[in-house]
Amino acid sequence: MTDTQVPLKRTPLRDVHAAAGAKMVPFGGWDMPVQYTGIIEEHRCVRSAVGLFDISHMGEFEVRGPGALAAIQTITTNDASTLAVGQVQYSLLCYPEGGIVDDLTLYRLAEDHYMLTVNASNIDKDWAWVTEGGRGGGWTNVSAETGLLAVQGPKAEALVQRLADRDVTRVPYYHFAQGAVAGVPCLISRTGYTGEDGFELYAPAAQLETLWHALMDAGKRDGIQPIGLGARDTLRLEMKFALSGNDIDETTNPLEAGLGWVVKPAKGEFVGRKAIETMRAAGVTRKLVGFEMAERAVARHGYRLLKAGDPVGVVTSGSFSPSLERCIGMGYVRADLAPVGAELDVDIRGQAHRTRVAKTPFVPSHAKKI
Amino acid sequence: MANVPADLRYTKEHEWAKLEGDKARVGITAFAQEQLGDVVFVELPKVGAKVTAMKTFGVVESVKAVSDLFAPLSGEVVEINVELPKKPEVVNADPYGKGWMIVIKLASAKEWDGLMPAGDYEKLIAAAGH
Numbered sequence: 405m406t407d408t409q410v411p412l413k414r415t416p417l418r419d420v421h422a423a424a425g426a427k428m429v430p431f432g433g434w435d436m437p438v439q440y441t442g443i444i445e446e447h448r449c450v451r452s453a454v455g456l457f458d459i460s461h462m463g464e465f466e467v468r469g470p471g472a473l474a475a476i477q478t479i480t481t482n483d484a485s486t487l488a489v490g491q492v493q494y495s496l497l498c499y500p501e502g503g504i505v506d507d508l509t510l511y512r513l514a515e516d517h518y519m520l521t522v523n524a525s526n527i528d529k530d531w532a533w534v535t536e537g538g539r540g541g542g543w544t545n546v547s548a549e550t551g552l553l554a555v556q557g558p559k560a561e562a563l564v565q566r567l568a569d570r571d572v573t574r575v576p577y578y579h580f581a582q583g584a585v586a587g588v589p590c591l592i593s594r595t596g597y598t599g600e601d602g603f604e605l606y607a608p609a610a611q612l613e614t615l616w617h618a619l620m621d622a623g624k625r626d627g628i629q630p631i632g633l634g635a636r637d638t639l640r641l642e643m644k645f646a647l648s649g650n651d652i653d654e655t656t657n658p659l660e661a662g663l664g665w666v667v668k669p670a671k672g673e674f675v676g677r678k679a680i681e682t683m684r685a686a687g688v689t690r691k692l693v694g695f696e697m698a699e700r701a702v703a704r705h706g707y708r709l710l711k712a713g714d715p716v717g718v719v720t721s722g723s724f725s726p727s728l729e730r731c732i733g734m735g736y737v738r739a740d741l742a743p744v745g746a747e748l749d750v751d752i753r754g755q756a757h758r759t760r761v762a763k764t765p766f767v768p769s770h771a772k773k774i
Numbered sequence: 775m776a777n778v779p780a781d782l783r784y785t786k787e788h789e790w791a792k793l794e795g796d797k798a799r800v801g802i803t804a805f806a807q808e809q810l811g812d813v814v815f816v817e818l819p820k821v822g823a824k825v826t827a828m829k830t831f832g833v834v835e836s837v838k839a840v841s842d843l844f845a846p847l848s849g850e851v852v853e854i855n856v857e858l859p860k861k862p863e864v865v866n867a868d869p870y871g872k873g874w875m876i877v878i879k880l881a882s883a884k885e886w887d888g889l890m891p892a893g894d895y896e897k898l899i900a901a902a903g904h
Contacts, residue, residue, distance in 0.1 A: 427811075442866075443837040444812045634811065634838050700815045700859065702835045724814035724837050731814075753833065 415460035416551050416612045424630055432525025432649075434461040436633050443634035447726040450598055450639055451767075454557035455631035456619050459604070460612065463527035463547040465534060468517040475541030476518055479534055479675055480510065481658060483668040487512040492578045492595055495666055496658055497533060498676030502683055503654035504661070506530050507646065509595060511580060521552075523648045551612030555619060556602035556639075558770065559626040564603050567622055568592065572603065577773045586618030594772070597636070599643040599765060601772040638723050644694045644734060644764035650705055651692060651720040651734055660688040660736065690717065691742040694764035695750075697731035700724075701757040703750040709735050710749040710756055716741055719750060727767045737761070776805035778896050779870055783846065783889035785828070786898060790870065791846040791889060794877070798847050798886070801874040802834065802865065805899045810836040813865040816858040818875055823851045825878060827885050832875065834865065845878065847885045853877035 412435035422428065426437035437458065439446060449455050467475055476484045482495035489512050497505035506526045511519040522530045527547055535543050555564055565572050570583040572592055580593035591606040607615050620628060637647070644662075646652045652661050658680060659667070667680055697703060702722055709717035722733030733750075741748060744763050749756035782790045788806035791798040807813060815835040825831045825845035832843040854876050857864065865873040880886070890898070 438838065439811055442812050638837060700862070702815055702840065704840060724812075724835075726837075 413461070415458055416609045417458045417460065417616055420613060420616060421458065421630070426630070426632060429633070431633055432461065432523070434524055436461060437630070439632040439634045440630050443632070443638060444724075444726040446629055446631045446635035447638050449627065449629045450557045450600055450631055450635065451727060452558070453627040454555060454559040454563055454602070454623055455629055455635070456616070456623065457554040457556065457631045457636060458552075458616070459554050459636075460551045460609065461524035462552055463522040463524060463530065463545070464550045464552075464606070465520045465522065465531065466513070466517065466544045466546055467520070467534075467541040468514075469542040470516055471540040472516045472518055472542070475534075475539050475543075476510065476520075477671060477674060478539055480508070481667040481674060481676065481680070482510070483671040484510060484512075484518070485671060489514055490579050490581070492580060492593060494578075496663060497530065498658065498674075498680065499654060500675055500679060502657040502676050502679035504648075504652045504656055504658065505533055505654065506648050507652060507663075511591070511593070519546075525649055549609050551607045551609040551615070553605045553607070553612070553615060553619065554596050554598075554602065555605065556596045556598045556600045556631075558601060559623075559628075560600065560602035561772065563619065563623045563626055563628070564592065564605075567618055577771055586615055586622075588615045588618075590615070596771070597643075597645055598639040599645075599767065599769045599771065600639075601770055637721075638726055641721050641723055641732065641734065642725055642727055642766045643769060644766065646692070646734075647721060656692070656736070657683060657688075659683050660690050661692045687739070689739055690736045691739050692720070692734060692736050693742050693761045694732065694734050694766060695748065695759045696728075696762040696766070697733070697750070698758035698760070700731055701750070701752050702731050703733040703735070703752060703757070703759065708751040709737055709759075710751055711738075711741060713756070716748065725766060732762070732766050733759075776803065776808060776899060777870070778803070778805075778892045778899070780892045782870070783886065783891060784895035784898075785844055785846045785889065787828075787844040789844055789846050791886075793886060796880055796883070797852060798849075798878050798880060799874050800846055800876050800878060801869055802843065803895070804869050805902075807866045807869045807873070810834065810839060810841060812837045813862045816862050816865065816875065818854045818858065819851050821851055821854055825849060825851060825876075827888075843875065846889055847878050847880055849878040849881040851876050852879045
């Protein structure tokens with residue numbers, strides 16, 4: 405089955421991960437480290453100290469020129485006109501029917517120059533979508549030459565500061581600075597998908613290994629560890645951050661996913677606007693909720709959510725939470741069963757296991773909101 | 775190379791069995807727990823349950839994955855490791871010791887001969903990339 409597939413893509417650090425003892429797995433067409441020492445240990449390292457992630461598999465598209473803003477406004481749901489140069493915005497690409505193509509972060513690099521960071525498994529789909537005829541703007545796919553590291557955790561800021569050529573402590577949440585880290589030119593972005601303070605560092609792919617080793621060396625005294633995709637998943641799940649392809653996809657819309665806040669109809673026309681407005685007026689019939697299991701039983705993607713034996717929803721993500729030491733998950737449930745405290749069951753291998761809709765995020769965010 | 779004790783027998787599904795008279799103690803191998811990663815949940819049959827060789831008898835869940843457990847031998851479950859629901863992580867820490875899962879009273883002693891000796895199992899996991 406695997407021998408007929410196209411070869412897995414490799415980040416510039418593939419061999420560095422292997423040498424560090426990472427367990428490599430296919431993820432979205434990429435050969436990626438799922439864990440080094442163990443998911444739970446790596447997860448705790450990010451929550452208590454600092455972790456380093458290679459997320460170079462993510463895609464980056466740039467659009468520039470006088471038509472750039474109009475092009476972005478046409479394809480994304482959030483209002484990009486509110487972005488200052490140096491600011492970042494979370495946004496969505498939607499289909500005309502309101503389903504989600506992908507979620508992304510949007511960077512305003514200069515007056516008429518923007519960058520979109522999209523999910524690895526969606527790069528080809530998203531590229532076709534943003535460049536589809538008539539959308540305008542001058543687009544470049546810079547994914548291949550762009551490396552991306554995430555430095556996340558309570559000790560991330562001090563670590564990056566020790567290596568940076570400028571004051572990164574003054575970069576506000578969801579903003580970025582252009583500078584050098586360990587002598588490597590970087591876009592230093594105070595963003596991340598873990599709920600911890602930290603940065604995402606965009607750097608030339610050719611210099612990523614230098615940056616990686618500099619961070620690992622300088623972070624030794626902080627207890628830095630390389631972190632794989634396994635812990636990235638448990639970290640984002642504890643924050644109830646949606647994972648594209650699991651929690652949001654073409655069959656789900658922003659309103660039921662709890663992402664209505666990144667849909668700004670007042671900005672004018674965009675792909676999906678009409679459908680989402682119609683849904684908003686009608687009210688959604690299901691909602692994406694977080695839930696906590698009553699016992700140690702892992703509800704996984706695709707399992708059914710039940711109420712008194714009847715199917716009322718589906719699990720989209722689920723795992724053991726290393727922070728809470730309980731099993732948690734996310735899933736879509738009938739809207740009347742979405743309030744916090746609603747009691748449900750998860751069908752796990754034919755047996756009903758008790759769960760309850762939980763307040764989210766499951767653990768408090770420590771992102772530095774300055 | 776993962777630890778493969780010479781006195782045990784193995785399945786291709788990465789369970790081990792240790793002969794104790796007319797019974798066998800069963801668990802998953804060091805290789806299996808390495809592949810799974812952090813074990814967070816183990817679902818075992820009840821004492822008295824009948825198990826059949828190479829049919830599932832339970833489930834082990836790691837943070838990332840869920841895997842069936844296959845009985846190496848047929849018979850009746852006469853003991854289960856009651857510590858595992860409380861401390862599933864011992865499967866990672868001590869897969870051949872405190873991480874054992876069930877004890878089966880064997881229906882047929884002959885099945886033992888069908889299990890892989892350590893040398894064969896070592897070859898199997900070497901072929902799996904280790």
